[in-house]
Amino acid sequence: MPNADILIMAILRGVAEILPIDPEAHFALLARLFCWAAVDHMAAAAGFIGLLLALLVYLWRDVLQMTRSLLRILRGKRDPGGALILHLLVASVPAFVITFGLRGLLDVTLREPIYIAVLLVAFGVVLYVADQAGLTVRRMHQMNLVQALIIGVFQGLAVLPGVSRIGIVITVARTLGYERPDAARFALLLSIPWMLASALYSFWLGIAARQMVDDERVLLTATISGIVGFLAIAFLMYWVRRGSFTLFALYRVALGGALIYALYRMPELVCS
Structure with missing residues (x-):
């Protein structure tokens, strides 16, 4: 994949991983529309690392609070702030099991x-x-274990290109009655372990495929994904404090509808 394509993918990853519009759908569509056959797993790993750093920087208060709570728990002290850690863990486990269990089966079909x-x-x-x-x-802070588990199970649906991990978490959280900023914030916090796991998984795939590490390209990919991702996080939180998720829903419907029309009217546009 040429460097220009790597940059496009880095920018797209920074936006689509954070906003509820689904990155996998965009990547798969670009690959089919522009005949990009090769996948640079090392660049993907760098993109996830950049987004992980962006999340940690933006959510530093929550991360610091959870770190302090974890240290208190490890010292045998009770800490009310540990509930958030437990909820993130309960929501992450079923999502990881479903996602990595079905990924190989659904990649092709x-x-x-x-x-x-x-x-x-x-x-x-x-x-x-x-x-x-x-x-x-x-x-x-009013979340309980059952609700966290429900969110985690539905998050597993993000293995399907077109669903969106952030989007499905927000959808379920809103269904359960959580305020928009809190739904978005929990979805972002839940993305931290996912970004780390995705970076390690992509790195492992790169090693298995014997892909070489281009230090300059990896650093550039991580930097661009991180900067764009941070801006996307800031925009998402700014938007949901003042408006609804309708903008993102309309974008998804418009993009999907345009693609259906294109496939029906111009099927030759898609590579075979």
Whole structure:
């Protein structure tokens, strides 16, 4: 994949991993539309590292609070702040099991453009309905283990290109009655272990494929993904404090609908 394509993917990853519009759908569509056959796993790992750093920087207060709580727990002291750590753990485990258990099976069967387009539209509609119909009665500190587990199980659906990991967490949280900023914040916190695991997984795939590490390209990818990701985080939190998730739902429906139309009217656009 040429360096220009790597840069495009780094920018896209920084935006689509954070906003509820799904990165995998965009990557799969670009690969099919522009015939990008090779996947640079090392660059993908660098992109995840950049986004991980962006999340840690933006959410430093939550990260510091959880670190202090964990240290108190390890010293045998009770700490109310440890509930957030427990909820993130409970929500992460089923998501990891479902995602990595089904990834190999679904990589081929559900990466056709028509399936991606349908999922983009369907979960755009679901996001809109959940956001508009969901009550706004809960804050993140009111979460319990059952709700965290429900979010984690549904997060596993993000293995399907077109669903969006951030998007499905926000959708379920809004359905459970959490306020928009709290739903987005929990989704971002839940992304921290996911980014770390994805970076390690991509690095392992790169080693298995015997891909060489280009230090300059990896550093550039991590830097661009991190900067763009930080800006995307700031925009998401700014937006949801003042508005709804309708903007993102409309984008998903518009993109999916345009793709369905293109596939129907101009099927030759997609590489075979």
